[in-house]
Amino acid sequence: MEKSELLPPQLGPTAADQSLDLNNRGLTPGDLRAVVALLPLLPDLETLDISWNDFVSGTLRSITQQMHLVSKLKILRLGSCRLTTDDVRALGEALEAIPELEELSLSWNSRVGGNLPLILQKFQKGSKIRTLELVDCDLTSEDGTFVGDLLPMMQNLEVLDLSINRNIGASLNSIAQGLRSTSNLKVLKLHSCGLSQDSVRLLDAVFRYLCELKNLDLSCNKELGGGFEDSSAQLAALEHLEVLDLHQCSLTAADVASLTQVIPLLSSLQELDLSANRKMGSSSENLLSRLRFLPALRSLLVNGCALESETFAALAEASAYLPALEIVDLSWNKCVGGNLKLLLEMLKFLAALRVLRLSSCALVTEDVALLASVIQAGHLAKLQKLDLSYNDSICDAGWAIFCQNVGFLKELSELDISLRPSTSRDCGRWFRHLLRAVSKLSKITEIGMKRWILPTSQEEELEHFQQDHRGSIHFDLGEGQ
Numbered sequence: 001m002e003k004s005e006l007l008p009p010q011l012g013p014t015a016a017d018q019s020l021d022l023n024n025r026g027l028t029p030g031d032l033r034a035v036v037a038l039l040p041l042l043p044d045l046e047t048l049d050i051s052w053n054d055f056v057s058g059t060l061r062s063i064t065q066q067m068h069l070v071s072k073l074k075i076l077r078l079g080s081c082r083l084t085t086d087d088v089r090a091l092g093e094a095l096e097a098i099p100e101l102e103e104l105s106l107s108w109n110s111r112v113g114g115n116l117p118l119i120l121q122k123f124q125k126g127s128k129i130r131t132l133e134l135v136d137c138d139l140t141s142e143d144g145t146f147v148g149d150l151l152p153m154m155q156n157l158e159v160l161d162l163s164i165n166r167n168i169g170a171s172l173n174s175i176a177q178g179l180r181s182t183s184n185l186k187v188l189k190l191h192s193c194g195l196s197q198d199s200v201r202l203l204d205a206v207f208r209y210l211c212e213l214k215n216l217d218l219s220c221n222k223e224l225g226g227g228f229e230d231s232s233a234q235l236a237a238l239e240h241l242e243v244l245d246l247h248q249c250s251l252t253a254a255d256v257a258s259l260t261q262v263i264p265l266l267s268s269l270q271e272l273d274l275s276a277n278r279k280m281g282s283s284s285e286n287l288l289s290r291l292r293f294l295p296a297l298r299s300l301l302v303n304g305c306a307l308e309s310e311t312f313a314a315l316a317e318a319s320a321y322l323p324a325l326e327i328v329d330l331s332w333n334k335c336v337g338g339n340l341k342l343l344l345e346m347l348k349f350l351a352a353l354r355v356l357r358l359s360s361c362a363l364v365t366e367d368v369a370l371l372a373s374v375i376q377a378g379h380l381a382k383l384q385k386l387d388l389s390y391n392d393s394i395c396d397a398g399w400a401i402f403c404q405n406v407g408f409l410k411e412l413s414e415l416d417i418s419l420r421p422s423t424s425r426d427c428g429r430w431f432r433h434l435l436r437a438v439s440k441l442s443k444i445t446e447i448g449m450k451r452w453i454l455p456t457s458q459e460e461e462l463e464h465f466q467q468d469h470r471g472s473i474h475f476d477l478g479e480g481q
Contacts, residue, residue: 017041017042017044017045018044018045018046018047019045019046019047020035020038020042020045020047020048020049021047021049022035022049022050022053023049023050023051023052023053023077024051024052024053025053026053027050027053027055027056028055029055029059031055032055032056032059032062032063033062035050035063036062036063036066039063039066039069039070040066040069042070043069043070043072044072045070045072045073046072046073046074046075047073047074047075048070048073048075048076048077049075049076049077050063050077050078050081051077051078051079051080051081051105052079052080052081053081054081054082056078056081056082056083056087057081057082057083057084057087058084058086058087059087060078060081060083060084060086060087060090060091061086061087061090064090064091064093064094065090065094067094067095067097067098068097070098071097071098071099071100072100073098073100073101074100074101074102074103075101075102075103076098076101076103076104076105077103077105078091078105078106078109079105079106079107079108079109079133079135080107080108080109081109082109082111083106083109083111083112084111085111085115085118087111088109088111088112088115088118088119089115089118091119092118092119092120092121092122095119095120095122095123096122099128100128101128101129102128102129102130102131102156103129103130103131103132103133104129104131104132104133105131105133106119106133106134106137107133107134107135107136107137107161108135108136108137109137110136110137110138111138112134112137112138112139113137113138113139113140113143113165114138114139114140114142114143116134116137116139116143116146116147117143117146120146120150123150123153123154124153125152125153125155126153126155127153127154127155127156128156129154129156129157130156130157130158130159131157131158131159132154132157132159132160132161133159133161134147134161134162134165135161135162135163135164135165135189136163136164136165137165138165138167139162139165139167139168140167140168141167141168141170141171142171143165143167143168143171144162144165144167144168144170144171144172144174144175145171145174147162147168147171147174147175147178148171148173148174148175148176148177148178149174149178150178151175151178151179151181151182152178152181154182155181155182155183155184156184157182157184157185158184158185158186158187159185159186159187160182160185160187160188160189161187161189162175162189162190162193163189163190163191163192163193163217164191164192164193165192165193165194166192166193166194167194168193168194169193169194169195169196169199169221169223170194172193172195172199172202172203173202176202176203176205176206179206179209179210180206180209181209182209182210183209183210183211183212184212185210185212185213186212186213186214186215187213187214187215188210188213188215188216188217189215189217190217190218190221191217191218191219191220191221191245192219192220192221193221194221194223195218195221195223195224196221196223196224196227197223197224197225197226197227198227199221199224199227200224200227200228200231200232201227201230201231203218204231204232204233204234204235205234206234207234207235207237207238208234208237210238211237211238211239211240212240213238213240213241214240214241214242214243214268215241215242215243216238216241216243216244216245217243217245218245218246218249219245219246219247219248219249219273220247220248220249221249222248222249222250223250224249224250224251225249225250225251225252225255225279226250226252226254226255227255228251228254228255228258228259229252229254229255229257229258230258232255232258232259232261232262233262235259235262235263235266236262236265236266238266239266239267239268240268241266241268241269242268242269242270242271242296243269243270243271244263244266244269244271244272244273245271245273246259246273246274246277247273247274247275247276247277247301248275248276248277249277250277250279251274251277251279251280252279252280253279253280253282253283255280256280256283256284256287257283257286259287260284260286260287260290263287263290263291263294264290264291264293264294265293266294267293267294267295267296268296269294269296269297270296270297270298270299270324271297271298271299272291272294272297272299272300272301273299273301274301274302274305275301275302275303275304275305275329276303276304276305277304277305278304278305278306279306280305280306281305281306281307281308281311281333282306282308282311284302284305284307284311284314285310285311285314286314288302288311288314288315288318289314289315289317289318290318291315291318291321291322292317292318292320292321292322293321294322295321295322295323295324296324297322297324297325298324298325298326298327298352299325299326299327300322300325300327300328300329301327301329302315302329302330302333303329303330303331303332303333303357303359304331304332304333305333306333307330307333307335307336308335309335309339311335312330312333312335312336312339312342312343313339313342315343316342316343316345316346317342317346319343319346319347319349319350320346320349321349322349322350323349323350323351323352324352325350325352325353326352326353326354326355327353327354327355328350328353328355328356328357329355329357330343330357330358330361331357331358331359331360331361331387332359332360332361333361334360334361334362336358336361336362336363336367337361337362337363337364337367337391337393338362338364338366338367340358340361340363340367340370340371341366341367341370344370344371344374347374347379347380348374348377348379350379351379351381351382352382353380353382353383354382354383354384354385354411355383355384355385356380356383356385356386356387357385357386357387358387358388358391359387359388359389359390359391359416360389360390360391360420361391362391362393363388363391363393363394364393364394364398365393365394365395365397365398366398367394367398368388368391368394368398368399368401368402369398369401369402371402372401372402372404372405372406373405375405375406375408375409376405376408378408380409381409381410381411382411383409383411383412384411384412384413384414384443385412385413385414385415386409386412386414386415386416387414387415387416388402388415388416388417389416389417389418389419389448389450390418390419390420392419392420392423392425396428396429396430399417399428399430400428400429400430400433402430403430403431403433403434403437404433404437405437406434406437406438406441407436407437407438407440407441409441410441410442410443411443412441412443412444413443413444413445413446414444414445414446414447414448415438415444415446415447415448416447416448417447417448417449417452418448418449418450418451418452418476418478419450419451419452420451421451423451424451424452424453425451425452425453426452426453426455427449427452427453427454427455427458431452431454431458431461432458432461434447435461435462435465438473439465439468439469444473445472445473445474446473446474446476447473447474447475447476448476449475449476449477449478450476450477450478451478452477454477462475
């Protein structure tokens with residue numbers, strides 16, 4: 001049979017038979033048999049992705065037995081395939097047949113946990129693996145130790161993602177020792193890995209060996225708090241670091257004081273996430289002020305940090321020195337309410353701003369009136385996403401002024417003005433201004449208005465509006481509307 005006849009057209013190979021992408025295609029057992037039959041006809045295959053297909057479970061051996069026929073394979077993705085222990089064993093036996101393999105993704109397969117040596121034990125020194133993804137695989141502490149022993153064999157490794165494996169924190173000592181041999185590593189993700197204060201010390205001793213690291217994710221490790229107090233100095237050695245994610249790490253005032261000495265030295269930093277660290281609110285004034293030394297910073301997330309007026313003022317002042325800033329999230333910081341003018345005065349310097357999130361900031365009518373004036377002046381010309389949700393203190397007059405000016409945001413694609421889940425309110429006459437404004441915005445697709453109640457007359461207006469615009473804009477009014 002011709003290759004094109006073996007699979008339905010939507011499943012067929014692409015890119016001159018070098019890539020077979022079957023990710024989330026709802027494969028049936030019959031489709032998998034077709035894949036098995038197709039592999040011998042693809043000797044130049046370099047990418048095979050069958051992630052998010054439940055029917056792979058228990059049948060992977062039929063595919064791995066053909067691996068020797070696609071020995072040029074460089075990328076193999078098997079994420080969320082419900083792999084069984086037999087699948088895991090079959091994969092381990094097949095890896096020898098694909099020596100050119102550079103990327104292996106096994107994420108979201110819980111049976112990998114406890115069985116990792118069955119898969120990776122045949123990796124040889126000098127392995128060409130560049131990317132290893134094992135997210136949420138229920139890895140055990142013993143698996144973590146095995147990874148640490150294996151890392152010296154993978155000197156070409158550039159991406160290591162062990163996120164959401166809460167048991168490997170206990171074996172971080174072994175992993176840290178192995179990381180000393182991965183000098184080419186560019187991405188290290190240990191999100192939600194059960195890391196502790198001592199983990200910071202172990203990692204800090206490794207950073208000087210990871211000179212090429214660009215992305216470091218230690219987020220959602222709540223026991224990490226307090227660990228940076230005496231162990232953050234080597235973080236400054238990561239001179240190429242572009243992304244630092246420390247959200248939800250229970251950072252203490254002492255951690256913030258230590259990081260204040262280090263983060264401003266990361267001159268290549270483009271993305272910084274410190275969100276959901278409520279203890280840093282009153283102690284981050286110096287840190288936020290010194291962000292001015294990071295001219296390449298594009299994304300700053302400090303939502304849910306319990307910022308105080310002084311720290312917010314320091315951030316507002318520093319933003320004038322961050323011309324590349326594209327994303328700012330200040331949500332869930334009540335100090336912004338009534339003080340938004342401090343930031344708005346600096347927005348004229350942020351010509352690149354694309355995303356501004358101010359959800360649950362206790363904004364008042366004066367704040368949105370000032371925001372409207374900044375919009376009208378053209379200082380937010382590139383804004384694509386604006387979140388003003390959960391600011392229930394804004395009166396109808398404030399929403400009217402805002403809606404009369406939102407039409408100046410020509411690049412806007414998403415707007416959220418939803419109310420809190422515990423409240424509801426009748427829409428004022430400003431809704432007509434909103435419809436008139438968004439009718440001029442060619443790129444807008446989503447408007448969040450949950451818990452705003454439309455009277456019958458406004459429902460009819462919205463219905464006519466949607467007919468005129470063929471439903472191209474989704475108004476999310478929540479349940480019941």
